[in-house]
Amino acid sequence: MSNTVKKLAVLGSTGSIGQQALDIIKDFPDKFRIVGLAGGKNTSLLAGQISQFQPKLAYSPIKFSLPDKTKFSSMEEMATHPDVDIVIIATSGKTGLAPTLAAIRSGKKIALANKEVLVMAGEIIMAEAKYHRAQILPIDSEHSAIWQCLRGEKAEVARLILTASGGPFYHYSPTQLAKVTIEEALQHPTWKMGKKVTIDSATLMNKGLELIEAHWLFSIPFKKMEIIIHPQSIIHSLVEFADGSLKAQLSTPDMRFPIQYALSYPERLANPRLPHIDLARLNSLTFETINYSMFPCLQLALNAGKKGGTYPSVLCAADEIAVELFLKQHINFPGIAEIIAHTISLHRGIAKPTLDEILAADDWARDTALKLTQKANLCLKQ
Numbered sequence: 001m002s003n004t005v006k007k008l009a010v011l012g013s014t015g016s017i018g019q020q021a022l023d024i025i026k027d028f029p030d031k032f033r034i035v036g037l038a039g040g041k042n043t044s045l046l047a048g049q050i051s052q053f054q055p056k057l058a059y060s061p062i063k064f065s066l067p068d069k070t071k072f073s074s075m076e077e078m079a080t081h082p083d084v085d086i087v088i089i090a091t092s093g094k095t096g097l098a099p100t101l102a103a104i105r106s107g108k109k110i111a112l113a114n115k116e117v118l119v120m121a122g123e124i125i126m127a128e129a130k131y132h133r134a135q136i137l138p139i140d141s142e143h144s145a146i147w148q149c150l151r152g153e154k155a156e157v158a159r160l161i162l163t164a165s166g167g168p169f170y171h172y173s174p175t176q177l178a179k180v181t182i183e184e185a186l187q188h189p190t191w192k193m194g195k196k197v198t199i200d201s202a203t204l205m206n207k208g209l210e211l212i213e214a215h216w217l218f219s220i221p222f223k224k225m226e227i228i229i230h231p232q233s234i235i236h237s238l239v240e241f242a243d244g245s246l247k248a249q250l251s252t253p254d255m256r257f258p259i260q261y262a263l264s265y266p267e268r269l270a271n272p273r274l275p276h277i278d279l280a281r282l283n284s285l286t287f288e289t290i291n292y293s294m295f296p297c298l299q300l301a302l303n304a305g306k307k308g309g310t311y312p313s314v315l316c317a318a319d320e321i322a323v324e325l326f327l328k329q330h331i332n333f334p335g336i337a338e339i340i341a342h343t344i345s346l347h348r349g350i351a352k353p354t355l356d357e358i359l360a361a362d363d364w365a366r367d368t369a370l371k372l373t374q375k376a377n378l379c380l381k382q
């Protein structure tokens with residue numbers, strides 16, 4: 001047991017993962033100390049977090065008065081500050097990319113919850129992390145499960161099996177899917193998450209992004225990865241070894257488990273506030289084969305991941321626009337996949353892109369996805 005206090009910067013502290021990370025951190029004041037907090041538009045929540053944790057540094061897109069001990073900084077400055085040991089990247093979208101790279105280049109440990117960072121720039125991120133010996137600690141439940149299953153194993157992996165709850169519409173027909181409301185799409189059966197991730201879970205885009213992340217994190221080819229539907233979300237993923245043995249990681253579906261593991265690693269901390277599993281009360285754990293044809297977003301993600309280059313950035317950006325349009329009721333649920341597919345079909349990919357080329361592909365995809373929707377609306381009106 002180490003007695004050193006880990007000093008943390010939390011980027012995206014006002015989001016769902018950020019708030020749950022702070023919830024864990026406040027339970028262990030002798031283990032963790034906050035050096036920096038970077039929030040989003042919810043400044044009153046951020047101000048409350050700042051007065052509670054008294055960080056040295058704060059970042060907010062909207063400025064407000066700070067306590068004497070705290071000063072405003074950029075996210076990059078915070079992520080590279082000499083006092084910081086671990087940077088939690090819980091921002092959403094591409095905003096996490098630059099600070100993650102900066103933190104890696106300063107040799108920090110990265111507790112990564114943001115999907116876009118690895119999906120958009122996995123090749124660059126992993127190469128930089130290797131070069132600077134910066135460890136990437138996954139916070140996503142599936143990747144945390146795989147990481148835990150791989151600990152202590154030297155044997156080659158035969159298969160990674162990512163579990164998926166299937167989301168709220170797993171058994172819907174195409175006609176039912178076309179009529180899905182925002183309220184229905186925001187009701188995830190097992191996990192409580194932010195809006196974007198919840199919609200991505202309903203389309204299974206989220207699982208597709210997770211496959212791309214797993215590909216980079218564990219350097220596993222796509223052909224060695226599978227998805228299985230597991231509606232109870234108790235098994236968070238599995239690893240199969242050459243001898244046919246499977247290792248799985250189980251817990252109640254609560255993001256505080258993978259967050260706490262990433263922060264406490266290599267230790268495990270006893271936390272009585274986390275809901276433990278009572279195996280005898282779990283009636284059953286069930287599994288089903290996934291039907292790709294029902295979830296075009298998953299297929300789109302898998303194809304983009306295999307193509308690589310700038311395609312995954314285009315996928316992420318078009319998805320972000322499409323989900324926003326769905327939440328504004330401008331398109332229906334199947335329209336999300338249609339916009340993404342159309343945008344990708346117009347993209348001329350670049351292999352081995354630089355970070356600037358990745359960001360330019362992202363901009364192009366946002367523009368293109370929006371224009372496609374405007375055109376479609378125009379046609380409807382005529």
Ligand code: MG
Nearest residue numbers: 140141142210
């Ligand atoms: Mg996940």
